[in-house]
Amino acid sequence: MRSQRITTNLKVPDVETAKSFYADFLGLSTEEFNMGWVARFASPDSDAHVQLVTHDATSPEDSVISVHTDDVDGAYDEARKLGYEIVHPLTTEVWGVRRFLVRAPDGNVVNIVAHRD
Template sequence: MTIRRIVPNLTTPSQESMAENSGFYGLLGFEEVMNMGWVTTLASPSNPTAQISFLTHDETAPVIPDLSVEVEDVDAVYAQVCASGAEIVHDLRDEEWGVRRFFVRDPEGRVVNVLEHRGA
């Protein structure tokens, strides 16, 4: 299995808070690479896989995940996770913004968003 990137997802109460966080993390060199209103992702211009996301909610899932892990083959990972008996929090699905993803709960109760980017 190939992991492409890992992104911490931080809950924020409002779009105003997202803007404040973007400004703060901009001081550390991060730049906005995605803003969908409910989620903003910042990345390092010199290392685009070094990212952090801020979410007010999740558009299609029941919870905000704590962590996102982008993999090369999400279907294979989903099959392996299901076979392990781990709790699936959000079933595997294609999202309108170009990712295929599912959420799983880790042994400590954290929710992990496992995703694969799909071609446009």
């Protein structure tokens, strides 16, 4: 699998309450998206970014990072071949991504995602 970008997913009780710290204080003032349960904030001047997550909308477990790839189907096949636990099956979500969640051997849940063109 080729990782194009990795985004930290920080668990927060409320995106709007947490927003001022990350957007204002840390300077991640560009709100790339906000779906209520997940929002991504980025620096307008660098590659720094973070996602704030209250809970995953469709997966039974939350992920600690999101790994963006250009071949999510291939990554899914490889994860299954290697015997990794699939926490959330390969799905095209209504908000415009194709993804699956997999448990790393250390127990962390990782969101493997590709954006549709």
